[in-house]
Amino acid sequence: MSSTILNLPDQSTATVPKRNYLTNENGLMSWLLTGDHKRIAILYLISITFFFFIGGALAGLIRLELLTPQSDLMASDTYNKIFTMHGVIMVFLFLVPSVPATLGNFMIPIMVGAKDLAFPKINLLSWYLYLVGGGMTLAAMITGGVDTGWTFTTPMSTHFSNTNVVTTGLAVFVAGFSSIFTGLNFIVTIHRMRAPGMTWFKLPLFCWSHYAASILMVLGTPVLAITLVLVVLERTIGIGVFDPTKGGDPILFQHLFWFYSHPAVYIMILPGMGVISEVISTFARKRVFGYTAVAFSSVAIAVFGFFVWAHHMFIMGVSNYAVLVFSLLTMLVAVPSAIKIFNWAFTLYKGSITFETPMLYAFGFMGLFTIGGLTGVFLGSAGTDIHLTETYFIVAHFHFVMVGGMLMAFLSGVHFWWPKMTGRMYPEKISQLAAVVTFIGFNFTFFPQFLVGMLGMPRRYAAYPQEFQVLNVFSTAGASILGVGYLLPIIYLLWSLKYGAIAGNNPWRATGLEWQIQSPPLTENFTTIPIVTQDVYDYEWLDAQKEHEVTHVG
């Protein structure tokens, strides 16, 4: 038995189908005014990649500065602006839209058996809002930057910073609405647009996790929006809602900000979890272990996610009783994540496992997310939070979750669905290499940060005491490896657009509806609306379908 399930059509005869969503219409306007969720997904993919590399370049500058204890590469002011921009861009312009707006946008309508998202025009509007938000962020960056940190802490942001807080705040406001519209579209689509026979428990877990994340987007983001409006008004007009000199309470800002920004962590990670469910099931040739538990754990994370925000404020003078409640709830929200990890691990049990690139990234995700999640418990427990918060420990923790978790999941998903999106395969060996390089580079970059954080090195320091240098040098060295790991996919994925092998409909022999149609799909996705009779992750059904499948090549 071969060690791969890769199932490509005969390369001498196969072609990419002439008629597909990419070739359906030509010209720039056909892209800029498209209502097609797949084209919008591609537009999003291009724009978030652009912002990812800007954010990544800023991260590189941060690591370079931290190579030495002194602030010698740049002034501390510049450093502050750089880490602020890194945070704003990575959080609001990369992580939040990363999987949902690209892979989710592309796959969810197909997975539920619909021709498009419920509101194609709103979907396009969401992309334009994203662009406006991104453009404003870039404008703020070019015209002098902003130095409040991505958390816009008042009264720093309202009265003490003399940088472009207003522009950046409004940029985040606009980008927030882009995310609201994406989430709204997903919820409506999953509720209303399912194909005949596609019941809730036949939905792929990718849809479940997007559904959960969308709830958070729709209900959480507006609170951030109004908070930023108040910050902007306080800065421009001088109203006194958060200003302690006028009787306002800066802690209130923290409450409102984290009411969104903690659920935002789940907005970022839940879609990634959805990708991992799909990938692990496909490459283990097995139904996800405890499908219902995984599905409901996503919803549980979404619901509990709203109850835990004040754990960001344990040392900020919230009441001791609030600390107790929020700490307890934080412990509870950790459980669904643990459930997911074990369910994924047991999906492998008695599977028939192969190790293609998406699976390697998924393994990376499981390891790194486990570390990220468990270190989160260190911070959720009030007593240890006091020592660890605001140090590099917390930086390492959320990078393990966000970069180790979400980015790994994103890359896993991109590699998994790339043949579906483009109709072509990327070179397998080099992509596996990239996955391994990323994993190694990541650990080199961020594991030392746990250690240096445990030693007490505060975050957002341009200069730091001598004794932390060695670990920082490790971290910077790792970052250069990580950089290579991220550059490689860009190169070979672009290469594959022209020279990659023809992928065929279902190179991974996966069960999702998206794999039963041609690659790249038609604009209307399905020639006939599917009537779903098979179960979700039904590999026996798939094997029985083999003959039928071939006849469907468009």
Add this chain to the structure above:
Amino acid sequence: MGLSPVLWEFLVKWMVNFAIIPPEASRIASQVDALLVFMTLVSLVGLVLVGLLVVGFSILYRRERNPVATQIEGSTLLEATWTIIPLGLFLVMFVWGSVLYFRIYTPPPNAMNIYVVGKQWMWKAEHPGGQHEINSLHVPINQPVQLTLISQDVFHSFSIPAFRVKREAIPGRYTTVWFEPTQIGTYHLFCTQYCGTSHSAMIGEVVVQSAEDYKKWLNSSTSGTSLAQNGERLFSSLSCNACHNGQPDSRGPSLANVYGSKLTLTTGQPVLVDEAYLRQAILNPSAHITQGYAPIMPTYQGQISEEGLISLVEYIKNLNSNYRVQQTLNTTGLLPEQPVTPTGKAGSSAQGVAKP
């Protein structure tokens, strides 16, 4: 391939100074570390378990060995197991962590108080005896020290990793934290809440000294005026004594022994008079009127600096206590009286330090 000398030097340095945790220099540090060790062990077990499962299954059930997967729906028993066991562990961590939290933020009654003002970008410590320090903090060993923190501008955060304590300094409000140093030495003091341009320069050192050295330091760095004396001056220059004079017909309540007492406000609400209350009552008097008095006190918002407020608070705290009465003319003996701790050691040493 020879190792570059620079890299070599680095590695040697790292090996020599290798530490996972900062020095344990306070009473609470070892307790925090115990929980940290417990959590690390649990995490390691969890990680190893997940790792073993993934690697083990990957080897056992790779496609070459197991060409056809066996479809399994799930297992309620297993799922209950990995719901309940992590939940149990997390709850243990929650209880343990909360107990620690309350310990870290509940100062013992015999703690000596030092005020710390954070401002962009320095820490200013104000000792009751009138000693000022910038970006450093001298404390005696084996003596509980309570810090009353306030920020003059933005959020700052007062962090001493070696003591495992940290607290935000918030504009407009006192917060407190306490620790009991147990090792003589010099430790890092950081501002950990991002506070603007020179955030990373807002660092200093905490110097833990023996009782004798601390006494010497107190004597050598006194500014000549204690906080309470300074407060007394402010008290009269702001004409506070016009109303708060303790006369039977005075328009303001007597402030003697008011600190630590329980007052009833005009709203009928009972309050405990602490530093935070005193500060609020000076700045926002109308919301803090004692029952039986008219709301005629003007606000001093914007008229007194945070340092001035600290002096006033410190003065009122000590006002007309017996100790204070005896020592009125003594310039350096203005530390609040320390009740003797059960061990008798910590309290008496602080008293000894305080008396010239």
Add this chain to the structure above:
Amino acid sequence: MADLQTEHHEHEPEQHAEDHIVSPAVYAVILGALLIGTAITIAASYLEMGPWNPVVAIAIACAKATLVVLFFMHIKYSSKLMKLTVGAGVFTFLILVGMSLSDYFSRAWGQW
């Protein structure tokens, strides 16, 4: 405005919820109720009820809002999904307000 009868459809309410047309008579009754509610709120604010004043004001406002949601916004005639959606919104709103306030109220605990 001849058609004062609420038009009932034969279909299952679940399925054809949107088809239900509420009659102007119902709207007029609701309008009346809202105006009366407004009058009561204003009147109540002039009564001395101590801590109950804000409670009464909010209660009346909630009642008015409920009427608007149920009838003007047709939630009474809508599917369970819609009712659940509205419920979810109110629930999250209460989480935000309630849990933030819980911090503020409990800050003073133990201070007296």
Add this chain to the structure above:
Amino acid sequence: MSDSHAIAAAGEHEVHEEHPPYLRHHFVSMEQQTETTSFGMWLFLLTEIMFFGGLFTAYLIYRNWYYPAFVAGSHQLDIFWGSLNTLLLICSSFTMAMGVWSAETKRHKGLVWSLIGTLILGIGFLGIKTIEYTEKYEKHHIPGHNFDWKGFTNPTQEEIAKGDKPLAPDMAQKTEVYFSLYFAMTGMHALHMIIGIALLCGMLFKALRGGYMDGHIAFVENFGLYWHFVDIVWIFLFPLLYLISRHQ
């Protein structure tokens, strides 16, 4: 949510043959489309609830902290204008509901007149708001550099007659918090009204030219939902901002 809407679904061709003019290509039936858009609108209203939720949270906290300042600030608002505005908005909600009904029952005149009524009432509301804002501006009650709280420490005879007490200076300063919230809340509400009126004008324009008479009234219905939501926000704002402790 049942899957009933899609059970009868068939192949693409079948659907396309009986394609109603307003059915978008990706929906199976008109009914699915209507339900979907109205569900989407409700989700959008949820985001609006949370948007105002942040303001209400802030309001409740500060009202608790600075109750006397909130009372004094509230007494500066004219209860007559506030009540009249409530009246206008409730009536406009009614006319909007009638508009939806007219569209549902294909009454062209009814729809046009309902929309005109809604428009007039809405503009009336904004007009009164302008009067109130102007008064605040003249009294220097707009928060920011021109804010003047001195008036609250020594109220005029007229105000004292109405039961206002002089505030201590520290509490008088806190009226700025009240007015910050007043302007943030009513300002956000007014912004929603302005957006609503713009949409209303567009809708009226289309209705005058005979639109919405073919059964495709999703826009009218969803705009109605929006307008009612804005009304609900005001139903809460009115007692919270205008009616604090009027009995004093």
